[in-house]
Amino acid sequence: QVQLVESGGGLVQAGGSLRLSCAASGHSLRFYAMGWFRQPPGKEREFVARITRTGGNTVYADSVKGRFTISRDNGEMTVYLQMNSLKVEDTAVYYCAADASPRLSSRSSDYDYWGQGTQVTVSS
Numbered sequence: 090q091v092q093l094v095e096s097g098g099g100l101v102q103a104g105g106s107l108r109l110s111c112a113a114s115g116h117s118l119r120f121y122a123m124g125w126f127r128q129p130p131g132k133e134r135e136f137v138a139r140i141t142r143t144g145g146n147t148v149y150a151d152s153v154k155g156r157f158t159i160s161r162d163n164g165e166m167t168v169y170l171q172m173n174s175l176k177v178e179d180t181a182v183y184y185c186a187a188d189a190s191p192r193l194s195s196r197s198s199d200y201d202y203w204g205q206g207t208q209v210t211v212s213s
Contacts, residue, residue, distance in 0.1 A: 090115050090116055090201075090202060091113050091114070091115040091116045091118065091121060091187050091202050092113065092114045092115050092202070093111055093112070093113055093185045093186070093187060093202055093203065093204035094111070094112045094114075094204055094205065095109060095110070095111050095183065095184065095185050095204040095205065095206060095207040096109070096110050096112070096207060097109040097110050097207060098183060098207030098208045098209045099208075099209070099210070100210045100211075100212060101175055101209075101210070101211055101212070102211070102212050102213075103175060103176055103177055103211055103212065103213055104174060104175065105175050105211075106171070106172060106173045106174075106175065107172045107175065107209060108169060108170070108171050108172070109125070109169065109170040109172065109183055109185075109207060109209075110167055110168070110169055111123070111125075111167060111168040111169070111170075111185030111204060112166065112167050113166040113167065113168070113187070114166065117163070117166075118161070118163045118166045118167075118168075118187075119142055119143070119163045120142065120189060121142060121187040121188060121189055121201075121202075122139060122140065122141050122142050122187070122188040122190070122191065122192070122193075122194075123139065123140050123159075123161060123168045123185065123186070123187055123188070124136070124137075124138065124139035124140075124185075124186045124187075124188065124194075124195070124200060125137040125138045125139070125159060125168075125170045125183060125184070125185060125186075126183070126184045126186060126197055127179075127181035127182065127183045127184065127209075128181055128182050128184070128206075129178075129180060129181040130180070130181075134184070134197055135150065136150050136195040136196075136197070137149070137150055137153055137157065137170070137183070138150065138153065138157055138158075138159040138170065139159065139188075139193070139194070139195060140159045140160070140161055140168070141191075141193070142191065143163075144160065144161050144163075146193070147159050148193060148195065150195070152178075153172075153179075156172065156173050156174045156175075157170060157171065157172050157173070158170070158171040158173075159171075168185060170183070172209070175209075175211045176211060177211050177212070177213050178211075179209060179211050180209060180210050180211050181209060182206040182207070182208050182209075183206060183207055183208075183209055184203055184204055184205075184206045185203070185204040186200035186201075186202065186203045186204070187200060187201060187202040187203075188200045188201060189201050
């Protein structure tokens with residue numbers, strides 16, 4: 090198994106940037122596809138981005154395309170989410186997740202391990 094801990098959240102003004110980090114421990118990260126999800130206040134958790142085990146392919150939700158970038162460093166056991174041009178509607182708790190299957194998936198039910206989440210708040 091793998092343990093995940095997110096960090097890097099905070100309060101930023103609209104138009105600003107943040108970089109979230111997901112630090113993994115336990116099983117080697119190269120065996121997992123990784124994803125980022127978010128849960129806005131009062132809403133269900135939604136898909137944000139995912140990356141394949143070696144970082145060769147990425148998929149983004151339409152709402153973040155062109156603004157967010159997911160990346161990974163398997164040697165450092167870390168996954169990142171660079172968030173630029175932030176909008177008020179990006180405000181949410183952001184979660185990192187690991188998927189032991191090689192499939193491409195944006196479904197939260199396909200992910201096996203989850204971090205505790207980190208809060209991102211964007212002010213107008």
